[in-house]
Amino acid sequence: MAERPVSLRRARRRVSDAVDSVIAGIPAEPGAPFDIADFCxxxxxxxxxxxxxxxxxxxxxGRPVPMTGLLVALPNADYLFYDDSTSPSFRENAIMHELGHLVLGHSAGGSPLDDDVDLMATLLPDLDPGMVRRMLSTALGRRGYTDRQEVEAEMFASLLWRRRGVDGHTLIRPTVRLAPEDERVVDRLAQVLGATDPEDR
Known part of the structure; x- marks a missing residue:
């Protein structure tokens, strides 16, 4: 059966309530810069x-990172994996998106793929492979979330950034690794054009 179209009004209300609850529970330190690890x-x-x-x-x-973020909810802890080969802003946005899934109580559906089982065995090698396969239908989200859940998670990230006064997280693109000599040219151009943080371009 096809999923019903996403009601943006209902999603906004649900996400806004969740963000309000998080902000009430984690008040911002006046004047302190936002720190994603501290927030987590x-x-x-x-x-x-x-x-x-x-x-x-x-x-x-050394294997390619297959996704920007991945949330795995185990019985005793939540594991949030992120792609560390991208820019800091893109990385933080991916983490906040996954936190949206977590806070909103999303769970994945469907049957796990062999690739998912292999990935989990690599990321969490201490887990029993049989347990991994049993858990994957609900614990591993990236390919299993519904459209509604993805919309809500993205709304959560965007709204939380806005409420925390953090700019620049809505138009983020992944970065490409450059050769060192090309990186020096780009850094020099950034300085000439007035960019203040070449790490976060």
């Missing part, structure tokens, strides 16, 4: 459940 730690404290932030690159040992 405080959200974990608010929820009474650990959130582990893990970069995928080192865990994949």
């Amino acid at each position: 730690a405080r959200l974990a404290e608010l929820r009474g459940r650990p959130i582990e932030l893990l970069a995928m690159g080192p865990l994949l040992g």
Whole structure:
């Protein structure tokens, strides 16, 4: 059966309530810059459940990172994997999107693919493979979320950035790794054009 069209009004109301609740529970420090790791730690404290932030690159040992973000909810903790080969802003937006899935109580559906099982075995090697396969239908989200859940998670990220006064997270593009000599040219151009943070272009 096809999913019903996404009601943007209903999604906005649900997401806005969730963001209000998070902001009430995690008040901003006046004048302090936003820090995603600190925000995750405080959200974990608010929820009474650990959130582990893990970069995928080192865990994949040189293999290409297959997705920007991945949320895995295990019985004792939530694991949020992110692509560490992108710009800091793109990375933070992917993390906030996955936090949206978490806060909004989304769960994936459908049968796990063999690729998903292999990926989980690499990212969480201490887990029993049989347990991984049993959990994947609800724990691994990227390919299993509905359109409504993806819309809500993206709304959550965008609205939370806005309410926290953080700019520039809505038009982010992934970055491409340049050769060192090309990177120097781009950095020089950025300086000439007045860019202040070449790391975050």
